[in-house]
Amino acid sequence: MHKTDDEIFCFALEFDSPEQQDQSVESACQGDTEQATRVRKLLRIHRRMQQADRGDSSVLDRAELVFQTFASNDELQPGARVGAYELIEKIGEGGVGVVFRAEQREPIERDVAIKLLKPGMDSQRILARFALERQVLQQLEHPGITRILDAGVQENGRPYFAMELVRDATTITDYAARFELSLQQRIRLMIAVCEIVQFAHQRGIIHRDLKPSNILLEAKQQDAPAPKIIDFGIAKLVRSNDDESQTFTNLGERFGTPAYMSPEQALNQTNDVDIRSDVYSLGVVFFELLTGSTPRSHSSSGSLSTGWTQKTFWADDPRAPSQWQPNDSVRSVSQAELRGELDWIALKALARHSDDRYQTVADFQRDLKRFLAGEPVEAAGPSWTYRVAKLIRRNRVAAVASSLVLVTVVATSIVTSWFAIRASRAETDANDRLEEVLAIQQELESERDSADQARRQAETMLRVFQVQTATGRALAAHYQSVFSNPQLQGDPETVQRFASELQTSILLEPHARLIVRGDWHWASESFPDEIMLDQLKLSSNDVAAELPIPPPSSSSMNQTTAGTANGEPNEGTIPTQTENSTLPSFRVRLLDELKKVVGADDPFIAEVLDNSGLDAMARGDFEEAERHLRDASSIWRKSDRHLANLVQSKLFLAEALLKQAKLEEARTVLQEAQKLIGTLPAVGRHTKPLRAFLQELAAG
Amino acid sequence: MPTSITQYLEAVNQGEAGASDELLNVVYASLRQIAANRLGRDGATLHPTELVHEAWIRLGGNDAVDWKNRFHFFAAAAEAMRRTLIDNARQKQAAKRGGRSAKRVTLSGHEPTELPLADELLDLDDALTAFEKVDPLKAQVVKLKYFAGMTIAEIAEMTNLSAASVERYWAYAKAWLFEFMSDED
Numbered sequence: 001m002h003k004t005d006d007e008i009f010c011f012a013l014e015f016d017s018p019e020q021q022d023q024s025v026e027s028a029c030q031g032d033t034e035q036a037t038r039v040r041k042l043l044r045i046h047r048r049m050q051q052a053d054r055g056d057s058s059v060l061d062r063a064e065l066v067f068q069t070f071a072s073n074d075e076l077q078p079g080a081r082v083g084a085y086e087l088i089e090k091i092g093e094g095g096v097g098v099v100f101r102a103e104q105r106e107p108i109e110r111d112v113a114i115k116l117l118k119p120g121m122d123s124q125r126i127l128a129r130f131a132l133e134r135q136v137l138q139q140l141e142h143p144g145i146t147r148i149l150d151a152g153v154q155e156n157g158r159p160y161f162a163m164e165l166v167r168d169a170t171t172i173t174d175y176a177a178r179f180e181l182s183l184q185q186r187i188r189l190m191i192a193v194c195e196i197v198q199f200a201h202q203r204g205i206i207h208r209d210l211k212p213s214n215i216l217l218e219a220k221q222q223d224a225p226a227p228k229i230i231d232f233g234i235a236k237l238v239r240s241n242d243d244e245s246q247t248f249t250n251l252g253e254r255f256g257t258p259a260y261m262s263p264e265q266a267l268n269q270t271n272d273v274d275i276r277s278d279v280y281s282l283g284v285v286f287f288e289l290l291t292g293s294t295p296r297s298h299s300s301s302g303s304l305s306t307g308w309t310q311k312t313f314w315a316d317d318p319r320a321p322s323q324w325q326p327n328d329s330v331r332s333v334s335q336a337e338l339r340g341e342l343d344w345i346a347l348k349a350l351a352r353h354s355d356d357r358y359q360t361v362a363d364f365q366r367d368l369k370r371f372l373a374g375e376p377v378e379a380a381g382p383s384w385t386y387r388v389a390k391l392i393r394r395n396r397v398a399a400v401a402s403s404l405v406l407v408t409v410v411a412t413s414i415v416t417s418w419f420a421i422r423a424s425r426a427e428t429d430a431n432d433r434l435e436e437v438l439a440i441q442q443e444l445e446s447e448r449d450s451a452d453q454a455r456r457q458a459e460t461m462l463r464v465f466q467v468q469t470a471t472g473r474a475l476a477a478h479y480q481s482v483f484s485n486p487q488l489q490g491d492p493e494t495v496q497r498f499a500s501e502l503q504t505s506i507l508l509e510p511h512a513r514l515i516v517r518g519d520w521h522w523a524s525e526s527f528p529d530e531i532m533l534d535q536l537k538l539s540s541n542d543v544a545a546e547l548p549i550p551p552p553s554s555s556s557m558n559q560t561t562a563g564t565a566n567g568e569p570n571e572g573t574i575p576t577q578t579e580n581s582t583l584p585s586f587r588v589r590l591l592d593e594l595k596k597v598v599g600a601d602d603p604f605i606a607e608v609l610d611n612s613g614l615d616a617m618a619r620g621d622f623e624e625a626e627r628h629l630r631d632a633s634s635i636w637r638k639s640d641r642h643l644a645n646l647v648q649s650k651l652f653l654a655e656a657l658l659k660q661a662k663l664e665e666a667r668t669v670l671q672e673a674q675k676l677i678g679t680l681p682a683v684g685r686h687t688k689p690l691r692a693f694l695q696e697l698a699a700g
Numbered sequence: 701m702p703t704s705i706t707q708y709l710e711a712v713n714q715g716e717a718g719a720s721d722e723l724l725n726v727v728y729a730s731l732r733q734i735a736a737n738r739l740g741r742d743g744a745t746l747h748p749t750e751l752v753h754e755a756w757i758r759l760g761g762n763d764a765v766d767w768k769n770r771f772h773f774f775a776a777a778a779e780a781m782r783r784t785l786i787d788n789a790r791q792k793q794a795a796k797r798g799g800r801s802a803k804r805v806t807l808s809g810h811e812p813t814e815l816p817l818a819d820e821l822l823d824l825d826d827a828l829t830a831f832e833k834v835d836p837l838k839a840q841v842v843k844l845k846y847f848a849g850m851t852i853a854e855i856a857e858m859t860n861l862s863a864a865s866v867e868r869y870w871a872y873a874k875a876w877l878f879e880f881m882s883d884e885d
């Protein structure tokens with residue numbers, strides 16, 4: 001009976017050795033040499049296949065790889081046409097699809113990027129969404145955003161998008177690594193990226209898939225690198241609808257890229273996805289720019305590729321950037337600088353709960369800017385000591401002096417404004433002031449409902465410490481001069497008087513709320529009028545209170561400028577100056593130091609000069625007053641926003657001139673003031689009292 | 701019009717006209733859908749077994765389905781996979797100017813990570829088509845093993861053969877196909 005090839009082959013496999021197998025074939029073929037040769041050859045092939053490195057010897061042993069090609073997206077090759085576009089070259093491939101550079105011929109000739117979505121995407125739904133979103137997306141006009149130009153369906157039913165093309169693009173992380181950007185350069189790059197994302201957020205568009213491959217830069221080095229963000233709006237268009245998302249959950253399918261995805265996205269809490277999810281993703285990008293790794297790439301609670309859809313995976317906070325082993329891509333980043341503020345900033349952006357993150361990309365960006373400027377960052381949280389430390393570090397020179405007298409200085413360095421003098425009812429105890437400052441600090445923090453508030457808070461605290469620094473320096477110098485004076489040395493009375501003089505210096509602000517000021521302008525914009533009035537204990541129907549000018553009677557002038565609005569004597573009046581007072585020299589020093597710290601042209605200095613002028617007039621030193629008030633005017637004049645202040649200074653100046661009987665000069669100054677008042681709004685907070693004062697002066 | 705996979709399978713079992721094609725279409729569509737979704741995952745590797753089993757479950761298949769009908773399904777799935785792969789390979793090749801490049805059949809010519817060349821796949825398909833004419837049963841084993849990712853044991857169970865036989869059939873088929881591919885020209 002004649003046997004078939006396969007029967008002979010299979011029978012021969014019963015034997016182990018090649019010789020036995022061949023022998024078995026010989027006997028089975030019964031002299032059919034052709035068949036025997038055929039089967040022996042097959043056996044030989046079989047044996048070689050077995051010997052060859054199992055698993056990858058031929059296409060037949062590489063089934064899995066074959067399947068990968070099956071599913072790959074590069075069915076379309078350069079030259080193929082998609083809608084009105086001709087594909088030129090493949091430039092990228094991602095989770096959603098493959099991207100080609102393509103040429104559009106009609107209606108205009110241009111190069112575009114064509115994103116071909118993967119098979120299985122629901123074309124109809126995507127196109128319907130695009131029709132809805134088209135308006136919004138096309139309004140997203142920003143040099144840092146590549147817009148979606150068009151959407152369509154390929155012949156095989158897959159959707160595609162035509163987008164603006166970024167030529168020679170490289171990802172933000174590759175860019176940073178290639179050009180070995182420094183830490184500062186990386187942060188600046190991140191600030192630019194935040195700017196773009198914030199722009200889109202303000203127009204109601206969340207990216208949902210921010211990651212380095214969507215943040216591109218021109219591959220050559222630029223002086224001012226201009227990042228471009230691609231795929232804005234795509235995520236929303238290709239997202240699965242709610243019915244499907246359940247199915248996808250089962251399959252472990254999510255849109256997006258796990259490493260850059262916020263917990264709320266990964267855990268499919270779709271209702272919780274908002275701009276703060278983008279904050280998180282930017283946090284990851286930032287983290288990667290600092291460390292070269294993504295924050296959860298080495299998690300103890302499971303690997304990123306399998307665990308990220310599980311709640312437990314997100315249970316722990318990521319390690320801080322400074323705790324990571326930096327890789328080659330961040331060689332140019334000084335790792336020592338990450339500890340502290342940059343750690344805080346990164347971890348705040350990466351907070352698991354969106355409520356704990358920066359609430360907007362702008363907040364994140366602001367902290368990055370603060371870091372670059374050496375200012376306290378918001379991420380640090382409301383820690384008084386941190387802010388003190390930070391500010392003192394900024395003023396290293398002053399720190400030595402001010403640390404001696406830190407507490408005293410906080411209490412006494414409060415510089416007045418003219419309005420505050422008017423409002424003063426009683427001298428506040430130094431300790432009370434300190435308490436008030438702290439209370440305001442807390443209040444400001446609890447009011448942190450807006451980013452602007454946070455900025456103001458930072459500015460406020462900066463100002464407080466600038467004043468403190470200056471005061472500390474002035475005090476140190478003052479102590480030195482006083483106690484090196486042999487005449488004063490060892491005189492307990494002098495020391496006593498010295499302390500009390502400082503405590504009650506006219507330069508000290510009686511009301512804590514306005515310490516934040518230094519300039520009235522800021523305070524009036526920061527707080528609604530009614531709060532202001534309340535804080536200043538001014539009654540709105542008290543006409544006298546609206547007249548922010550101390551009655552220029554010589555008696556009150558000699559007594560104090562801190563008289564009450566209704567002219568009654570104040571309990572906490574400043575003591576009349578005694579002979580041998582050290583106060584004048586202290587004031588000069590303090591003013592000098594303040595100028596050094598905040599800048600000689602700062603409006604704050606102008607306010608201090610106004611106050612000093614008033615103070616001098618109160619002491620009867622009209623020459624000195626004139627000098628201060630002229631200086632103040634020249635500062636106010638530099639800005640259009642301070643017209644009212646300028647008028648005020650001029651009116652004071654006119655008064656000082658009148659007291660010196662410099663009538664011509666006084667007239668000129670008054671005329672100038674009058675002209676300026678004409679340019680002020682007729683009904684303004686400042687205008688009315690200023691007019692009243694002008695009339696009073698003119699009458700006098 | 702059948703509404704569940706069981707009905708499709710039963711129709712094939714009854715030898716209804718066009719039933720095989722209908723089944724094939726349904727399975728084909730399902731596999732493509734699954735393959736596409738699967739790719740969305742980070743670092744997903746696509747294994748034919750997973751694909752086919754997932755299609756089976758998605759289409760409503762379960763343990764209660766008769767083994768004969770189950771065989772119809774897996775046979776259809778294997779064929780659907782084969783067609784998809786071949787179509788894919790043809791498209792790639794068409795895109796390359798000059799059609800098929802020089803023949804390359806080696807035992808260890810590629811790095812393990814390298815994707816099989818479209819040419820190689822098309823050669824395999826040619827060989828398999830020839831083999832089907834000579835030995836439909838063993839060709840079926842190849843398709844189930846290769847395109848549906850089934851194990852020897854699974855195939856044995858489904859085809860009612862012994863595992864040893866399936867193993868030998870697989871060995872024979874591989875040698876035959878390889879020889880065919882090497883000899884051609």
